[in-house]
Amino acid sequence: MLIIGIAGGTGCGKTTVVNQILNELPSGEVGVISQDSYYKDTSHLSFEERVAINFDHPRSIDFELLEQHLIQLRNGQTIEQPVYSFIKHNRTGDVILTHPRKVMIVEGILILTHPELRNLFDIKIYVHADSDERLIRRLKRDINERGRDIDEVLARYQNTLKPMHQQFIEPTKEYADIIIPNNKYNTVAVDIVKTIINERLVYDHK
Ligand SMILES: Nc1ncnc2c1ncn2[C@@H]1O[C@H](COP(=O)(O)OP(=O)(O)O)[C@@H](O)[C@H]1O
Numbered sequence: 001m002l003i004i005g006i007a008g009g010t011g012c013g014k015t016t017v018v019n020q021i022l023n024e025l026p027s028g029e030v031g032v033i034s035q036d037s038y039y040k041d042t043s044h045l046s047f048e049e050r051v052a053i054n055f056d057h058p059r060s061i062d063f064e065l066l067e068q069h070l071i072q073l074r075n076g077q078t079i080e081q082p083v084y085s086f087i088k089h090n091r092t093g094d095v096i097l098t099h100p101r102k103v104m105i106v107e108g109i110l111i112l113t114h115p116e117l118r119n120l121f122d123i124k125i126y127v128h129a130d131s132d133e134r135l136i137r138r139l140k141r142d143i144n145e146r147g148r149d150i151d152e153v154l155a156r157y158q159n160t161l162k163p164m165h166q167q168f169i170e171p172t173k174e175y176a177d178i179i180i181p182n183n184k185y186n187t188v189a190v191d192i193v194k195t196i197i198n199e200r201l202v203y204d205h206k
């Protein structure tokens, strides 16, 4: 199994890059795990308390479960990936059965901050977009898809997202094997990653 970690600040385009990689690759050979699925279960908190969580700090993530799931996949076992709701700020209680694949992609803002998890990645990728680009994309996406309004997005950006990005996320760029500049759609870089994956798939078939 080839395990690829894709990190980068919110709105840099991680999910988009993953989807570009998945297009054109043989379906069934590549699986995806999102760090967002591993936000800690907060069922014991009220909605107001959940809204106030700092979701950009590493302590908000259940890294132990994420690491355990990745090891299980590597050992050929199917895992139950939790489903997360950005509307409820909590896990939904549903799970997605995720089967081991020849290539597993793990994507998330904080995945390179955790040493044990980082060690599981064969290839580490950091997607970079400037902070103004990321804020514009985040505003549009969170209002259109995550049930937020402009005040919520901007307050979160100023209070937690920006300082956490500077403290925890941006420094993990130094661990990356590949940095993808993504202020504009970068098909060349995505094609290079696809080539690496394809070579691995062909090699495994020999
Ligand atoms: N290179 C790009 N140029 C313009 N918009 C982009 C680009 N990459 C992603 N987007 C858009 O920005 C938003 C956030 O992208 P997404 O892939 O969800 O980022 P992430 O997963 O890193 O938070 C989405 O609406 C997506 O369509």
Ligand SMILES: Nc1ccn([C@@H]2O[C@H](COP(=O)(O)O)[C@@H](O)[C@H]2O)c(=O)n1
Residues within 6 Å of the ligand: 009, 010, 011, 014, 036, 039, 055, 056, 085, 086, 088, 089, 090, 108, 109, 156, 161
């Ligand atoms: N309930 C939540 C949980 C997380 N967030 C934000 O999501 C961002 C990470 O996801 P990306 O898809 O953008 O990488 C992170 O910056 C959190 O602030 C949230 O808004 N609500």
